[in-house]
Amino acid sequence: MVEVALGTALAAIGAGVAIGFAGLGSGIGQGIAAAGSVGAVAEDEEMFARGIIFTALPETQAIYGFLIAILLMVFTVMAGKALSPALGLVAIGAGAAIGFAGLGSGMGQGIAASSSVGSVVEDPDMFARGIIFTALPETQAIYGFLIAILLMVFAGIMGG
Amino acid sequence: MKKLRIITLDKYADSAVSSLHEAGLVQIEDISERIQQDAEWRQILKPSSASPFTGKISSLLMKTSGTVDFLSSMARKEKGILPMLKGFINPPPIEKVEVEALDAQELIKKAEKTLEEVESETKPNEEKLNQLDSRKTELENALKVSENLINFNVDLGLLEESDYVSFIAGKLSTESYNESKGILENLTDEIVIFDQDSELKGFKILVIITVKKHSDEVLSELRKLEFERFEFSGLSGKSDEIIQKSKSELESISTDREVVLSDLADVSAKWLSQLTALKEQLEIEKQRNEIFSSFGKTENTLMFEGWVPEKKVKDALVTIETSTEGHSIVDVSDPDVEKDNVPVHLDNPRFAKPYELFVNMYSPPDYREFDPTILMAIVFPFFYGFCLTDAGYGIINAIMGIVVYKGLGKNSKLMANMGLILIACGTWAFIMGMITNGFIGDLFPRWILAGNPLPTTIPQVDAFKHPEIILYLALIVGVIHINLGLLIGAYNNITRGDVREALGAQIVWFILEIGLVLLAVFYLTTGSLMTAGIIGGIPIVIGLAMLIYFNGAFGIMDLTGFLGNLLSYARLLALALSTGGIAMTVNILTGIVGSMIPYIGIILAPIIFIGGHIANLSFQSLGAFINALRLHYVEFFAQFYIGGSQKFKAFRAKRKHTDIGGK
Numbered sequence: 001m002v003e004v005a006l007g008t009a010l011a012a013i014g015a016g017v018a019i020g021f022a023g024l025g026s027g028i029g030q031g032i033a034a035a036g037s038v039g040a041v042a043e044d045e046e047m048f049a050r051g052i053i054f055t056a057l058p059e060t061q062a063i064y065g066f067l068i069a070i071l072l073m074v075f076t077v078m079a080g081k082a083l084s085p086a087l088g089l090v091a092i093g094a095g096a097a098i099g100f101a102g103l104g105s106g107m108g109q110g111i112a113a114s115s116s117v118g119s120v121v122e123d124p125d126m127f128a129r130g131i132i133f134t135a136l137p138e139t140q141a142i143y144g145f146l147i148a149i150l151l152m153v154f155a156g157i158m159g160g
Numbered sequence: 161m162k163k164l165r166i167i168t169l170d171k172y173a174d175s176a177v178s179s180l181h182e183a184g185l186v187q188i189e190d191i192s193e194r195i196q197q198d199a200e201w202r203q204i205l206k207p208s209s210a211s212p213f214t215g216k217i218s219s220l221l222m223k224t225s226g227t228v229d230f231l232s233s234m235a236r237k238e239k240g241i242l243p244m245l246k247g248f249i250n251p252p253p254i255e256k257v258e259v260e261a262l263d264a265q266e267l268i269k270k271a272e273k274t275l276e277e278v279e280s281e282t283k284p285n286e287e288k289l290n291q292l293d294s295r296k297t298e299l300e301n302a303l304k305v306s307e308n309l310i311n312f313n314v315d316l317g318l319l320e321e322s323d324y325v326s327f328i329a330g331k332l333s334t335e336s337y338n339e340s341k342g343i344l345e346n347l348t349d350e351i352v353i354f355d356q357d358s359e360l361k362g363f364k365i366l367v368i369i370t371v372k373k374h375s376d377e378v379l380s381e382l383r384k385l386e387f388e389r390f391e392f393s394g395l396s397g398k399s400d401e402i403i404q405k406s407k408s409e410l411e412s413i414s415t416d417r418e419v420v421l422s423d424l425a426d427v428s429a430k431w432l433s434q435l436t437a438l439k440e441q442l443e444i445e446k447q448r449n450e451i452f453s454s455f456g457k458t459e460n461t462l463m464f465e466g467w468v469p470e471k472k473v474k475d476a477l478v479t480i481e482t483s484t485e486g487h488s489i490v491d492v493s494d495p496d497v498e499k500d501n502v503p504v505h506l507d508n509p510r511f512a513k514p515y516e517l518f519v520n521m522y523s524p525p526d527y528r529e530f531d532p533t534i535l536m537a538i539v540f541p542f543f544y545g546f547c548l549t550d551a552g553y554g555i556i557n558a559i560m561g562i563v564v565y566k567g568l569g570k571n572s573k574l575m576a577n578m579g580l581i582l583i584a585c586g587t588w589a590f591i592m593g594m595i596t597n598g599f600i601g602d603l604f605p606r607w608i609l610a611g612n613p614l615p616t617t618i619p620q621v622d623a624f625k626h627p628e629i630i631l632y633l634a635l636i637v638g639v640i641h642i643n644l645g646l647l648i649g650a651y652n653n654i655t656r657g658d659v660r661e662a663l664g665a666q667i668v669w670f671i672l673e674i675g676l677v678l679l680a681v682f683y684l685t686t687g688s689l690m691t692a693g694i695i696g697g698i699p700i701v702i703g704l705a706m707l708i709y710f711n712g713a714f715g716i717m718d719l720t721g722f723l724g725n726l727l728s729y730a731r732l733l734a735l736a737l738s739t740g741g742i743a744m745t746v747n748i749l750t751g752i753v754g755s756m757i758p759y760i761g762i763i764l765a766p767i768i769f770i771g772g773h774i775a776n777l778s779f780q781s782l783g784a785f786i787n788a789l790r791l792h793y794v795e796f797f798a799q800f801y802i803g804g805s806q807k808f809k810a811f812r813a814k815r816k817h818t819d820i821g822g823k
Binding site: 056129 | 521522624627628631727728730731733734737738741742744745748779782783786787789790793794
């Protein structure tokens with residue numbers, strides 16, 4: 001069995017939290033958006049492509065979570081680096097940052113996407129504005145992502 | 161923008177309207193409402209009405225549209241992926257039909273004659289098609305009934321209803337059948353039930369013979385058990401004979417149908433382009449006849465108003481003068497910006513033209529404000545490139561842009577513009593990718609350059625080595641972009657004479673920023689917090705005081721809003737890393753699959769590589785596009801944009817399929 005340092009194991013928890021919670025939020029959000037879209041497609045078949053776009057938007061949070069998880073893995077577990085327990089805790093912080101931010105952001109974005117789809121059915125001109133409104137609740141995920149990256153960079157887990 | 165008031169004699173009105181319609185220079189303003197509401201105007205003018213031909217033209221247009229739709233559905237189409245791809249990459253250009261300039265009456269005559277001729281060719285075929293289709297339905301029913309009753313081996317002609325006896329045949333689930341037996345036998349003794357197993361498991365085929373007076377009751381009981389009844393009236397002969405006959409007749413119908421469809425395809429090939437041209441002519445004529453309802457009239461003259469962009473005033477005047485042979489009076493005046501709802505015509509150089517779409521999508525700018533399209537044309541592709549930051553993906557984006565521009569762009573201005581936007585965006589993504597060491601993720605360092613970065617990489621901004629530097633860059637870009645917005649906002653407010661708004665909403669932030677910069681510079685150079693505090697603190701205090709003075713106590717809250725706007729630009733880094741990170745993940749997975757799974761791995765690896773990168777490319781491109789747009793709409797426009805004007809919409813004859821002869 002490969003010996004894994006405590007810090008590295010903690011970083012693995014960070015990776016799990018990152019994608020776990022971000023995926024949770026993104027999944028719920030995407031579910032809400034898909035539920036709205038399927039109703040829209042029933043009213044107007046041409047809404048299919050636009051429904052898919054709106055449903056795809058709340059996937060970003062999962063992508064951010066996935067990316068932080070991958071970065072944590074690449075720079076710790078996969079690099080075979082033995083992380084100190086303190087750095088391991090920093091990695092958990094990074095994972096929690098994007099994980100929970102993605103949870104809230106994904107759910108919010110899903111609700112906005114679902115309503116936007118509804119308004120586009122009523123008025124196709126609402127498409128661009130619907131996208132913009134739906135993009136707004138992504139900001140929180142971006143903040144979470146930013147803090148995760150900054151934690152990793154300044155603690156020395158990642159980067160030169 | 162200039163306002164035109166045109167008065168001309170009745171008899172020149174048609175010619176003036178037609179010429180202006182073809183020239184497409186003027187937006188016609190509806191003055192009929194003003195005439196009805198304003199007593200002074202009402203004394204001089206009466207509202208005019210749409211020409212008497214409008215109704216006839218509308219009904220002909222509807223009929224023509226219907227025929228065009230029918231003929232396009234009948235046209236021969238090439239099937240398969242290759243022709244579809246060809247249609248995307250190199251669609252045939254729209255061929256224009258040369259038409260004569262006709263007045264409304266002549267056009268009505270022409271349309272009626274053409275439609276009659278087309279109908280004489282389509283109608284017999286349509287009728288034939290309908291007959292074939294209804295015969296086909298009959299035969300399909302006979303086939304279904306016969307196939308179900310084949311095990312009974314009886315002449316279906318014998319089951320014809322007589323004066324005293326009814327025959328009922330149909331399908332019932334086995335469960336319901338057992339239930340029904342008791343119910344039906346309780347109902348009457350004058351009933352005989354024959355059953356056979358259906359080919360469908362769990363179902364029975366029944367033939368029930370009963371006295372006619374009980375048939376309704378029997379049927380109503382069966383219906384409760386979801387009985388599917390077969391209609392066999394008119395059928396004669398044994399089931400297998402009927403099946404054979406029906407099948408051979410269905411085959412001959414299918415051949416006949418092909419012949420009729422081929423005839424209709426010939427008719428479509430002969431008439432479709434002419435009818436499409438006719439449809440366009442009718443649409444144009446309809447607009448021309450309807451516009452009269454926006455005018456005012458006296459006994460012998462007609463008056464109308466319109467907007468014309470300043471550059472085109474001369475052309476518009478010449479058009480009116482020539483078409484009315486000098487029998488017109490035109491008053492050109494400046495718009496009253498307070499009262500009039502002046503339309504806005506965005507007029508930008510060619511490279512920025514495509515981005516007018518984005519500005520109009522948000523809301524056309526106010527008549528007096530700065531048109532931000534040029535800035536958007538410069539910054540949008542840069543933001544897109546920053547978000548994507550991958551040279552490989554950039555190249556693919558640019559190639560897609562070229563394909564769209566050269567292909568679909570030939571027939572659609574919107575597509576041509578989209579193509580140009582994609583090319584610019586792709587180019588920036590390429591540049592950003594090359595300097596930050598991103599080319600399809602870490603493709604080159606991983607497999608070709610043995611761990612070394614791309615030779616064009618600037619080491620300080622290598623995305624995965626120094627993301628913090630890229631974050632600083634993103635925030636610096638944000639500061640510049642927001643300040644640009646504030647500058648435009650100040651300019652807008654000052655030119656409107658609203659200095660107070662300029663001071664409270666824009667200039668205050670410049671003062672605060674100067675304070676912060678002075679604070680930082682003096683602290684870093686002198687090392688004394690005291691000196692820096694005094695020099696930088698003064699502008700900061702002045703700024704804060706202004707913020708409270710102009711925006712009330714809650715003005716302080718704007719500080720967090722301003723900071724939030726700035727931080728939002730960090731998304732440039734987030735998206736850049738996300739593209740590179742996921743691309744790197746795809747590469748890692750490709751490597752793992754290729755080296756770890758024997759044999760199949762070699763086949764799987766390229767599939768993962770191509771599929772993964774296509775998915776990442778499309779998702780990240782969508783993300784880059786939306787976020788570049790969002791940074792403009794939410795963070796940038798919030799600093800200055802007023803918007804809300806109506807978009808200039810010229811009264812223009814859209815000729816996509818026709819050309820006026822002699823032009």
